[in-house]
Structure formats: structure tokens, C-alpha cells
Amino acid sequence: MKLGFLTACLPALPLDEIAAWAAEHxxxxxxxxxxxxxxxxxxxxxxxxxxxxxxxADRVRALIDRHGLELSAFAYYENNLHPDEHRRAEIATHLRHTIDAASLLGVPYVGTFIGRDPDRTVKENIALAEKELPQLVDYASERGVKITIENCLMTEWHPDGYPGNLAYSPELWEWMFSLGLHLNYNPSHLIWQGIDPVEALRRYVDHIPHAQAKDTQLDPVRRNRHGVFGKSIERDDPWDNSWWPNRIPRFSDLDWRHIADRVENDGPWHNGWWRHRIPGLGDINWRRIVDTLYEGGFTGVLSVEHEDPVWSGNEKKVKDGLRLAHRTLRPLILT
Structure with missing residues (x-):
């Protein structure tokens, strides 16, 4: 097992700088x-x-080799069942571009979401997925790449804040495995649903070639007012469920002051009853998670996904958050 991180938390930095920092730390x-x-x-x-x-590909390979790193996966997490057929086709095209680039570089996995059309029932979405996704699985397989699906709920894709990505529970994992898809396991999305992340992991390690490390901190007192899926009447926008620090316009032109203003004005919990944290600062038992991965024979990369509002606000705080994650996880991983 190796420890890595998802580069999305540092959108304003070029890959060259991120690679140098990752190796240094x-x-x-x-x-x-x-x-x-x-x-x-x-x-x-x-x-x-x-x-x-x-x-x-040659330039990126030289960069990664120079710093002694590994490219664990490419990340394009989008709604592959988008209700607008034109947008769905755009997403599929870019997913193919991502697969092509992964193939050129020898990157084994491309991560994405299944998604959902919120105007259809779950059964209707499953039928749509069985029509749309096998061709993408085949496209990836022909190029030596596997598609992994993160089990994030993406509640902001549903108008009422219900699951917008049909990969949020073990029942759905078993279905998506039948399509040739794999699981990019992330325990942070299980614990607030009431699913034990260790027990959910134990049965499916064979289907998990890549995993993400993100924690979740719960506030049951807040949950007592709104229930598991958050606000209904008082929910003013699709993201108004938990505290999501990264969901701001034009993220490629990031203004860190925007995040700092949200922390100051909304508080670190915003309007939800749970929030994502750096591994070790939430309610997940990482010693048991890593031990269960080892017990099941996992030999892939555990990739930190940094979406912690406390350790956001500027580049230094994000990097400090990654250092804290490393401090929690690195002692659990054999060298």
C-alpha cells in the first residue's frame, strides 16, 4: 500500500509544483x-x-519519475447519467479523453461517478446506466484502464438533496460490479448514512483497486432537526447540506478569500449536520480501515481527498491539512 493525495485541493498550482511538494513531504x-x-x-x-x-505523456512521466512518485489514478468525477443528453455526451467524451491520457501514461485507473437522472426512479436509472456505461467500460478495457466509481452521494445533483450518484451503498456496489466497474472506496460518505465503513469495506476489498482517505465529523444534535439528508424547506441551494469548501464558481481562477469569507460568515459547519475532515480529525477509525485493507490483500494507493473546511482558506492551510493527514495515515502504512 502507498499513500497519495488527490490534486484537486490545490487547483491553482501546476502539477510540477504539486509533485515537488508531495515528494518533499x-x-x-x-x-x-x-x-x-x-x-x-x-x-x-x-x-x-x-x-x-x-x-x-513523456514530459509528465519524466516529472513523476524525477520525484520518485506514482500516478495512482486520474480523477474526473462527473454525472455520467446526466438528464440532458447533450451534456451527458460531453461528459462521456471527456471521460474517453481521460482514459486515453491514462493509457498513454500507463495509469491504471480513471475515477468517476455513475451519477443519476433525478427525474427517473432508481430502477429507471439502473436501466439507463446499463445502456450507457458498458461501452465506456469496454473503451477503457481496450486501452488497459479500469474505471473506478467513488461512493460519494452527490446530494447536490438531486433537487431534494437525496442521493445523486448510484454508488452510495453496498447494494449498489454489487450491481455496478456486474457492469465491469470497480469501487474507489471512500469511507467518509458511509458513516453519515449510518453504514459502518469497516464492515462495508470488509466484504468488497477484492473489488477495490484504489481507495480515498477522507474523514467525516458528525453532529447528531443538528441531525435531530433535519434528518439524515439535511434541510428541506430551509434548503436554499443544492449545496446547502454539509459544509463543502470547494464548491465555488470558477475554481480554476480560485480566490482563496472567498473560502475565508464563507468560514467567517457561515461558521465551520455551514448549515449541515456533518462535515468532511482531514483523516484523524473526524469520527472514522483509520487504524481499523487500513488494517481491513491489509487483511483483504489491498496493495493499491490510499489517496487523501482534502475537503476539510477548517484546513482551507489559503494554499498554506491546505498544505498543512495534507501534512496532518500524512501524520495520521503514514504510520499505519508499511514501507
């Missing part, structure tokens, strides 16, 4: 953000995969 791998350059809110583009050729 004893990270071993990078999960690289590959959203489209210049036209996707709330994300990062550390490689322009839509215009990525062999020369680009």
Missing part, C-alpha cells in the same frame, strides 16, 4: 484531477487530457 502517489480546462466549475485541471499526446 513524503507522499508516494498522486491522484491527478483531469476536469476540462477552463470550462468546469468547482474542479481542477492539472492535465489537459483533451489535447494530450505522446510528448505530453
Amino acid at each position: 513524503d507522499y508516494q502517489a498522486l491522484e491527478v484531477a483531469t476536469w476540462p480546462v477552463g470550462n468546469r466549475d468547482s474542479a481542477a485541471a492539472h492535465l489537459d487530457v483533451a489535447h494530450f499526446g505522446q510528448a505530453d
Whole structure:
């Protein structure tokens, strides 16, 4: 097992600087953000995969090798069942670009979401997924790449704050495995649903080639007012459920003062009853998570996904958050 992090938490920095910092601070791998350059809110583009050729692959490979790192996966987490067919086709095209770039670089995994059309029932979405996703799985397989699905709920994709990504529970994992998809396991999205992240992990390690490390801190007192899925009548916008520090307009032109203003004005919990934290600062038992991964034979990368509002606000605080995550996780991982 190796320890890495998802580069999306540092959207304003080029990959060269991120790689140098990661190596200097004893990270071993990078999960690289590959959203489209210049036209996707709330994300990062550390490689322009839509215009990525062999020369680009050679340059990136030299960079990663120079710093003694590994590229664990490419990250393009989008709604592959988007209700607008034109937008759905755009997403599929960019996912193929990401797969092509991964293939050129020998990156084994591309991470994404299944997604959901909120106007359809779960059964209708499953039928849609069984129509749309196998062709993407085949496209990836032909290029030596596997598609991994993160189990994030993406409640902001549903108008009422219900699950917007059909990969949020073990029941749905078993279904998506039948399509040739794999799980990018992230325990932070299980604990607030009432799912034991260790017991959920134990049965499925064989289907998990890549995992993410993000913690969640719970406030049951706040939950007593709104219930598990958060506010209904008082919910003014799709993101108004937990405290999400990264969801701001034009993230590629990030103004860190915007995040600092949200912390000052809204408080660190915003309007939700749970919030994501750096591993070790929430309610997840990371010793048991890592031990269960080892027990199940996991040999992949555990990639820190930094979405902690306390350790956001400027580049230094984000890096300090990554250092804190390293302090929690690195002693649990054998060298």
C-alpha cells in the first residue's frame, strides 16, 4: 500500500509544483484531477487530457519519475447519467479523453461517478446506466484502464438533496460490479448514512483497486432537526447540506478569500449536520480501515481527498491539512 493525495485541493498550482511538494513531504502517489480546462466549475485541471499526446505523456512521466512518485489514478468525477443528453455526451467524451491520457501514461485507473437522472426512479436509472456505461467500460478495457466509481452521494445533483450518484451503498456496489466497474472506496460518505465503513469495506476489498482517505465529523444534535439528508424547506441551494469548501464558481481562477469569507460568515459547519475532515480529525477509525485493507490483500494507493473546511482558506492551510493527514495515515502504512 502507498499513500497519495488527490490534486484537486490545490487547483491553482501546476502539477510540477504539486509533485515537488508531495515528494518533499513524503507522499508516494498522486491522484491527478483531469476536469476540462477552463470550462468546469468547482474542479481542477492539472492535465489537459483533451489535447494530450505522446510528448505530453513523456514530459509528465519524466516529472513523476524525477520525484520518485506514482500516478495512482486520474480523477474526473462527473454525472455520467446526466438528464440532458447533450451534456451527458460531453461528459462521456471527456471521460474517453481521460482514459486515453491514462493509457498513454500507463495509469491504471480513471475515477468517476455513475451519477443519476433525478427525474427517473432508481430502477429507471439502473436501466439507463446499463445502456450507457458498458461501452465506456469496454473503451477503457481496450486501452488497459479500469474505471473506478467513488461512493460519494452527490446530494447536490438531486433537487431534494437525496442521493445523486448510484454508488452510495453496498447494494449498489454489487450491481455496478456486474457492469465491469470497480469501487474507489471512500469511507467518509458511509458513516453519515449510518453504514459502518469497516464492515462495508470488509466484504468488497477484492473489488477495490484504489481507495480515498477522507474523514467525516458528525453532529447528531443538528441531525435531530433535519434528518439524515439535511434541510428541506430551509434548503436554499443544492449545496446547502454539509459544509463543502470547494464548491465555488470558477475554481480554476480560485480566490482563496472567498473560502475565508464563507468560514467567517457561515461558521465551520455551514448549515449541515456533518462535515468532511482531514483523516484523524473526524469520527472514522483509520487504524481499523487500513488494517481491513491489509487483511483483504489491498496493495493499491490510499489517496487523501482534502475537503476539510477548517484546513482551507489559503494554499498554506491546505498544505498543512495534507501534512496532518500524512501524520495520521503514514504510520499505519508499511514501507
